[in-house]
Each structure stands twice: as C-alpha cells, then as structure tokens.
Amino acid sequence: MTQPPPKFRREPAEQRKEALILAALALIAERGVRGATVRAIADRADVTQGLIRHHFSSKEDLISAAYAFHMSRMTNLTASPNIAEGASAKARLAAFVATGLNPPVVDPASVSLWASFLNKVREDERMRQIHEQTYHDFRDRLEGLITDALAEAGITATPSRLRQLAIASNAVIDGLWMEGGALPNAFEPGELPEIGLQSVGAIIGIDLQKTGSQP
Amino acid sequence: MTQPPPKFRREPAEQRKEALILAALALIAERGVRGATVRAIADRADVTQGLIRHHFSSKEDLISAAYAFHMSRMTNLTASPNIAEGASAKARLAAFVATGLNPPVVDPASVSLWASFLNKVREDERMRQIHEQTYHDFRDRLEGLITDALAEAGITATPSRLRQLAIASNAVIDGLWMEGGALPNAFEPGELPEIGLQSVGAIIGIDLQKTGSQP
DNA sequence: TCAGCAATTATGCAAGTGTATAATTAGAAA
DNA sequence: TTTCTAATTATACACTTGCATAATTGCTGA
Known part of the structure; x- marks a missing residue:
C-alpha cells in the first residue's frame, strides 16, 4: 500500500507568517492595498484563506506586520555601508547617498508600497510610529555622516544648521527616489545618483563627486 | 392649496459633476481610495448613488476626473506668481519655491491624495499621462525660472546642466513638500520654505534668501 | 505505533461593493 | 397651462469582502 x-x-x-507577509507586499505593490484581499494573498502564498486568520488576528494585523517588515527591509538596504571601514567621511557620505539612489532602493514597487501605506x-497609531521612527533613523544617520564630513573638511556648523542640512539632503534624496520610482523612464541610468551627489554636495558645501574610494 | x-x-x-468630484476628493483624502465608495461619495454630496452613474460612465471615470481636477488645482496653486511683474528673476524664483512649500500647497490632505492616486x-494610461504632464509642467517652469535667474546673475550654463539643476531643485521641493505633509508636526512653521530657499540657492549657486521684493 | 496538538482546509454568512434598470419629478420651453 | 426631457430617486442583483466556525490532517514526542 x-x-x-x-x-x-x-x-x-x-516561516509561514513571513511567506504571507511577502505575498501581501507583492500584491500591495502590484495592485495597491485594495487589491490585496485576504483571498488574493492566500492564493499567492498557495494557501487557503482561513490560514491567514490563524496566524494573524485580523487583516489589519497582517498589513501592519507587512509594513513593519518592509520598512525594516528598506532600512537594512540603505544601512549596508558597502564601503571599506577606514574610508574617509566624505566617501562614506557619498556611498550612502548613492546607495539610496540606485536599485534596489530606487524601485517602482518600493515607491508604490510607500504610497499605498x-x-x-495617518489612521493607525502603530503604523505612524513605525513611519516616524524610520524617517528619523534615516535622517539621523545622514546627519551623522554630514557632521563627520564637515569636520573632516575643517568646517564647523551649529547643531541647528546641521539639522537643516540633514533635512535638506534627505529631501533631495527622497524627492529623487520618488521621481525615479514613479517615472522609471524619465531618467537615464546613473543620472539619479549623479544629480543626488552633486546636489547634496552643493547643499553642504563639499564636492562629493570627485571621491576616490581610498581614504 | x-x-x-x-x-x-x-x-x-x-455643476453637479464638480460637486461629486469634490466629494470624492474629500473622501479619498480622509479615508483613502478604499473609503471612497460610490455610496459614501453620493452621501457626502447629498445625493443618491444612482446619480453618479448618470454623470459618470463608471466609478473609474469619476476617479479619473477627480485626479485631473486635483492636479489642475495644484498646478494653479503653484502657478499664481503672487509677485510684481517687474520683479527680478531671482525674486520670482524665490517666490515660486516659497509658494510650493507653504500652505495651502503643503497640506496633509494633498499629500494623502497624491499617494492615493x-x-x-501605474495602471491607468490616462492617469499616467496626467501625472507625467503635471510633473514636467512644474519642472519646466522651474527650469525657466532658474535659467532666468542664472542669466541675470551673469552665470552661463549648458542646457544639460540646466536640466539637472531643475531636476535637483524639483526634488528638494517635492521631498520637503512630502515630508511636510506626511509629518505635519515635525517642522516649525516657516522652516520648510526657509530650508527650501537655502537648498535651491545652494544647488544653483545663487543666494535666494536675502531677496528684496524690489527689482 | 499511536495519541494529541497545532497547522491547515472546508464551508458558510452577513455586510458592503459597483452596476443596471425602471420609475419619478423638477424645471424650462412652448 | 401643458408638454417634454434630462436630472434624480428607488430598487434590486450579482459579486466580493473580511470573518467565524467546524471539520480535517500532517507531524512530533512518548
């Protein structure tokens, strides 16, 4: 027998929770939150819909988890320095900016996800906290890099001015990221990081483009 | 009797079509596209739901019309020069930047609408065209103002460089606009336009802040 | 080997969705 | 006043939605 x-x-x-989250994220990116129905998510994860309610107390719960997962993934993507330990502060800042303006960070699906969420x-308190923290984490890292680069160049700046430089640099990066994701064909390859480096450099007063990777 | x-x-x-569009926009801004059901829209416009189908061939049709209406409204908001005819190019550029970074352009509802749409x-071809055209209109106006301001200051720039300056300036404005709308409490009043003027000025190489309104 | 538990499926329901279609009716025109 | 038409309401239908509940079943530990 x-x-x-x-x-x-x-x-x-x-493991199953993560599979469900990934399925939800894929659907949200493709069709928006409204297209991510319980049944569609279950389908994509090759599972029946009842299972979602077994692992998550509600659909909202799954969506929240997916948001947290996505944000953490984005943070990790931009966190990877990808550059030698001993590199100059200027080189580290340049690498940070370039990373945020190249794939896979710049990506239509990511922008779409961001917009969907x-x-x-604005409604969900838990989500608002995740959002604010991610935003401030990114900006704070940027501010740290800017501070180091300025110090390295012998430029002094007040905390208030450092904060403004970070906000402005962050805005350039966000704006370029958004436009690159929303209008993927409007820019040449490499154009986004080039403009980003040029602009952040102009804002803080340091040329970031002619940067050898060596210290 | x-x-x-x-x-x-x-x-x-x-007139009724516009009322329905306004009701739809209000609901989308408040609750997202998913909250803007045919019945909710009709309710808000003090009308029964059947009327929507009489004026629009489908709900999609209404949503498209609402998008076009909103984009055109935003364009008009930023288009109003609000500054004397004979003003210097520098002053006109500064006014343009400041307008885009103050209410009512900076507004949580506007950002929410933008994200919802x-x-x-990405799906609807008609909407994609509206989006691209609005984006390029704004950027082209910005590029014109930058060109004038540079010429006025005796600075020459290649067309390619002008394009990059416009993209970068546009990105700063967009980024600040977005963050100001998404995190309304994260910035002091007046901080956004201040940072915007400072950054666009740094990018194109002209101080936009110490600008008298007189030519 | 087999008992028990949690993961999974199966089935159904009540509410809400966009849409269609026919019946009213306000308001201008004659 | 009466007619006529387009704006508006009224009603219903087929389908999707999130959620609940009970019935299976794969797997692990004794």
Missing part, C-alpha cells in the same frame, strides 16, 4: 501524497505541508509559524499611516 | 416642497434640486450637469497612475 503506497501512502497518498500529503495534501499540504505544515510550516513553522514564523501612507494613508494607513 | 400649497405645493409640497420639491424633493430635490436639479443642477446643471457641470499613485497606484492608479
């Missing part, structure tokens, strides 16, 4: 093949596989909870962020 | 009061008012088609833009 041969056994009939199993009708489904049991997965550890954490923005509305929920 | 007194006549019973009329049970409803007949409005000219264009972004997904639809």
